[in-house]
Amino acid sequence: MIDDLINVADFERVAEGKLDPGVAGYFFGGACDEVTLGENVSAWGHWRLRPRMLAGHGEWRTGSELLGGELSMPILVAPVAYQRLVDPEGELAMARAAAAAGTVMCLSTLATTRPSEVAAAVPGGRRWFQLYCFRDRGVTLALMEEAIDSGFEAIIVTVDAPRSGRRERDLRTGFGIPEGLGVPSVQAALGSERAVTIEETFALMDPALSWADLEALASGCSVPVLVKGVLTAEDAMLAVEHGAAGVVVSNHGGRQLDCAVASAEALPEVVDAVEGRAAVLVDGGVRRGTDVAIALALGADAVLVGRPALWGLAAGGEAGALRVLELLRAELELAMALCGCDSPAGLSRAHVRRAPAAPVYSA
Ligand SMILES: Cc1cc2nc3c(=O)[nH]c(=O)nc-3n(C[C@H](O)[C@H](O)[C@H](O)COP(=O)(O)O)c2cc1C
Numbered sequence: 001m002i003d004d005l006i007n008v009a010d011f012e013r014v015a016e017g018k019l020d021p022g023v024a025g026y027f028f029g030g031a032c033d034e035v036t037l038g039e040n041v042s043a044w045g046h047w048r049l050r051p052r053m054l055a056g057h058g059e060w061r062t063g064s065e066l067l068g069g070e071l072s073m074p075i076l077v078a079p080v081a082y083q084r085l086v087d088p089e090g091e092l093a094m095a096r097a098a099a100a101a102g103t104v105m106c107l108s109t110l111a112t113t114r115p116s117e118v119a120a121a122v123p124g125g126r127r128w129f130q131l132y133c134f135r136d137r138g139v140t141l142a143l144m145e146e147a148i149d150s151g152f153e154a155i156i157v158t159v160d161a162p163r164s165g166r167r168e169r170d171l172r173t174g175f176g177i178p179e180g181l182g183v184p185s186v187q188a189a190l191g192s193e194r195a196v197t198i199e200e201t202f203a204l205m206d207p208a209l210s211w212a213d214l215e216a217l218a219s220g221c222s223v224p225v226l227v228k229g230v231l232t233a234e235d236a237m238l239a240v241e242h243g244a245a246g247v248v249v250s251n252h253g254g255r256q257l258d259c260a261v262a263s264a265e266a267l268p269e270v271v272d273a274v275e276g277r278a279a280v281l282v283d284g285g286v287r288r289g290t291d292v293a294i295a296l297a298l299g300a301d302a303v304l305v306g307r308p309a310l311w312g313l314a315a316g317g318e319a320g321a322l323r324v325l326e327l328l329r330a331e332l333e334l335a336m337a338l339c340g341c342d343s344p345a346g347l348s349r350a351h352v353r354r355a356p357a358a359p360v361y362s363a
Helices: 007-017 019-030 035-044 092-099 117-120 135-148 166-173 184-188 198-204 211-219 233-241 263-274 287-299 307-339
Strands: 048-049 063-068 067-071 075-077 104-107 126-131 155-158 224-230 246-249 277-284 300-303 353-354
Touching: 007 019, 007 307, 019 166, 019 307, 035 263, 035 287, 048 287, 075 092, 075 307, 092 117, 092 126, 092 307, 117 126, 117 135, 126 135, 135 184, 155 211, 198 263, 211 224, 211 233, 224 233, 233 246, 233 263, 246 263, 246 307, 263 277, 263 287, 287 300, 287 307, 300 307
Parallel strands: 075 104, 075 300, 104 126, 126 155, 155 224, 224 246, 246 277, 277 300
Antiparallel strands: 048 353, 063 067
């Protein structure tokens, strides 16, 4: 059945039909009026590609290098919490799909499977760990240590959630994380005998994390540390100055601050501020290979996809998530080919321009 689904939008539709309305609201929804959620998708459409002709060699490779490692494509799986809500194997299935696609999976702090278990179950996979910092530094360090000891190659510190955004879909459906579904790595780091609820977990996180804390964390860490949730040139420069190996331009998929700038709009100023001193990744609203091509042309080293991979998982488990990743890879390859680029590195600012402004009057 999933072979009949030919693009991300098809997977979105099938996932929505399959999921219980409360769960669907949690995964599909954003903060408040969902302005940023919608603009994340539409903002990629504010750019147009400038393809070059007779410029290719007739062979195309989407493989690319990121932080010293080789990937099959510059498309990673974003950290998304509680994946067992949509599939009984949750993060394990997602990790297998990412490994089969030859790319990195980012495992959330709020994963329903521990980093060590994911590593044991999918030994060949490439993984990064997404970190929420806790008030108790011992808990933060225990989480990092488990991931690094299990072979996770980078830590992504999420900095856009000093508080949780107001998710009105959840308020309307009354959705809550089911009691039995805990976060075993946080439970272990806390030394708790029982599953900790999401509310308890958020209450233990540090709402006053500073750039100095970030620097201390990065300088004591044996793997690269990236900062996720940067939307301005100012913060991008601070991240680099405080030891980040990379920044992720992100507004958390429109789930935190509504009316925050769309990722595609924030990307150019971050790229310009970083000036090649660190990797620049971007997520939010990437639904097509042409979105990826635009991001790369604007100067991103790679993109991450959150909901698309999740929709794949919900629609068809591991095979569904893999198909979504393969479709995006194939779409990127086609976009590159039609732009006259043999590889992702060939895409540059010369390949993009602003879309024409919408007409003020329509006929
Ligand atoms: C249901 C859901 C849960 C998420 N959980 C996390 C998380 O635990 N940590 C994190 O850093 N980002 C989390 N994110 C944000 C994603 O990592 C990513 O920034 C976002 O989904 C990208 O937008 P997209 O879904 O349009 O691709 C979550 C997103 C969704 C939709």
